[in-house]
Every structure is written in C-alpha cells, then in structure tokens.
Amino acid sequence: MSPEALARLTRLRHELHQYPELSGQETETAARIADELRARDADQVLTGIGGHGVGGIFDSGQPGPTVAIRCELDGLPIQEISDASYASRVVGRGHLCGHDGHMVMVLGVADHLAKARPQKGRVVLIFQPAEETGQGAVAFRADPQFAPIEPDHVFSLHNLPGLSLGEVLLCAGPANCASRGMRVVLKGKTSHAAEPQDGVSPAKALASLIPQLAGLGSGGALNADFALTTVTHARLGERTFGVAPGAAELWVTLRTVSDARMQNLIAEAEGLVTQTAETQGLAVEITYEDVFEACTNNAQAVATVAEACAALGVPCTFTTEPQKFSEDFGQFGKSAAAAMFWLGAGQAHPQLHNPDYDFPDALIPVGVDVFSAVIRSLVG
Incomplete structure (x- = not known):
C-alpha cells in the first residue's frame, strides 16, 4: 500500500471514529460507507440490509464463487478517554472495539477491487450493523436483499489486544464463545x-x-x-x-x-x-x-487465510482455544465456508471496550493485504 493510500484511509478512520453510532442506529455511518463504495466504482451498492447494513459488489461478469469480506458498523455506549485530536465527539459513545478500523480495512480492499476486478465470480463487501447486540448478522441474513448475494466463502477479522502488533492468530473449529x-x-x-x-x-x-x-x-x-x-x-x-x-x-x-x-x-x-x-x-x-451463538471456523477457510499470510510474510500462529468474547459472525458460517481471524493490536494495548482503547492505524495495511490475498486466491 502506498503512503498516500494509507494516509487517506487513516484520515477516514479518524473521521469515522469521531462520530460513533450505537447498534441499530448506524444511519450516518452507513450512508458514508455507501458513498465511499460508490466512489470506488462498486458495480452495485445495496443499503438498508437488516437495518442499516451495506453491501458493495464487485463482479467479474464471469461464473465463479462469491467471496464476502465482512466488517461491523456500530460503536459502543462508553465514554471515550482520549487526548487524540480525533476522539469521539459524541458524549457517552465511542468506537472502543475497533469497528472504525475494520470498516476502513474493507474499504481498502475496495480500493484494490476498483483497480482490478476479480477474474471470476464476485466479491461482496459486507458492512454489518448491530454486531455488539448479536442482532445484526441474523437480521442481515434474513433480509431479502441477502439471498441474491449469499456468499460461498466469507471472511472477517477482529483486532486483538494482547497479541503482538500485526500478528495473525487462527483457530480451526470453535472460534468464539x-x-x-x-x-x-x-x-x-x-x-x-x-x-x-x-x-x-x-x-x-x-x-x-x-x-x-x-x-x-x-x-x-x-x-x-x-x-x-x-x-x-x-x-x-x-x-x-x-x-x-x-x-x-x-x-x-x-x-x-x-x-x-x-x-x-x-x-x-x-x-x-x-x-x-x-x-x-x-x-x-x-x-x-x-x-x-457460537462461532465456528471452517477448516479450509482457515487454511486459505494461513496461505495468504505465508505468501505475504505476515506472522501467523494457530491456537486450539476459541476467544471468550462472542461474535455474531458465526451466523454467516451457516451457509458459507467461514473464517474469523484475529489481528494483533499489541501486547500492551488497552483491552477492547476499555475507555482508553483506540484502533492501531498500523494494522490498516496488514488487514487490507491479507483480505486482498484471500480474495486473489479464490477468484483471481
């Protein structure tokens, strides 16, 4: 990723960080994401999926699988403690789980797709609402707009404090409680x-x-x-x-x-x-x-992520233990080969949902590169 591209995504992350919206209330965030996808020449932009969900479709026009990359839109009802110039401007609310960073990574994938469509099949970028309440993925999949874009493969990540910065952690089988x-x-x-x-x-x-x-x-x-x-x-x-x-x-x-x-x-x-x-x-x-519900990873999807990391030289380790925190991403695994992986936010980084947590901008290019490599391996 060029310094200019990283700087642009970082600025966007800081803008999103200043205006967090709670689960089920992500109106302005969703509108901003839809505009960003249109600016990246997505072939189709779907809005209002399962509430305020957004889908960006990049289609090759050729037969092939549908690969989805999923991230979250919502913030938390927690007052942020921060001296950053881009700290939350909404009293009592903060992006203290890193969903602002996750969104920007997926928009970075859209940057790549805007320059080079997949060679076969299509890529669907999913921006899901209401992850923090466990209602978003269920509503997203139940929406009539989902069936025509239902993926064969779906991937997501979550940043993870306590894990070395930029390291990927993978788990085949049970992934989240x-x-x-x-x-x-x-x-x-x-x-x-x-x-x-x-x-x-x-x-x-x-x-x-x-x-x-x-x-x-x-x-x-x-x-x-x-x-x-x-x-x-x-x-x-x-x-x-x-x-x-x-x-x-x-x-x-x-x-x-x-x-x-x-x-x-x-x-x-x-x-x-x-x-x-x-x-x-x-x-x-x-x-x-x-x-x-429990989130379970598909073994082949996990192997695809591991291969992408190896090709990029991104450090990657495996664990046999799931994370204690929950994730509604497991809903997508009911109909697709799904894998959630974790991306280290730093061993001494404040914990998720801490009032002084902030997403590390250094992770943006790592997430973009891993997702993009996964996409290339499946649809070219």
Missing part, C-alpha cells in the same frame, strides 16, 4: 418498611441467587465443558427507606464454547431461578438479550 444475557425479574409484594412481614420481599431470593448463579460456571479450560456465568447488574426495590421491596432484577451473562453446552447451562440457570422463586413465594419472569 456462545453467550447471552439472562434477565431475571422477581415479583413479590411491597409493604410498609415498619411491617415487612405483610409483604413478599425478593431480598432473600436475590441474595441467594447472586452467588448460586455465579457458581454455575467459573470458567476454566476452554473446552466442551467450559461455562462462565457473570453477574453484571442487580436491583432491589426502590430508593426509599419507607417501603419494603416487592420486586428485584438480576442480570447474568452466560458463556460457553458450544451451543449444546449453552442449552444445558440455560436449563441449570432457569431451574435454579424457578426453584428459588417458588420457595420464596415469588413470581418470576426470565428473558434473554444479546444472544450470540
């Missing part, structure tokens, strides 16, 4: 604080469930039995001294390597909650949000 947010609402009956016995308080149930649910999964080795339950929020009654509480709420994140283990963990957690509520004379309501 399944997870979901379990929301438990306990319903009793309020009473005067002077006469608590005349009400039905969920206090004991809440105090009991917090350690018991946390004890269902303590983490450990990332194998088929892995389970991690993390209590993230709890609320009891109202902020008053005069009323004995009549309701409580508890949020717990469930995490497993496999979808089968997740179903078992759900059954354990729901059984524990139901039994505790019944014992305490409480009604209970259980709902789920931020549902992510």
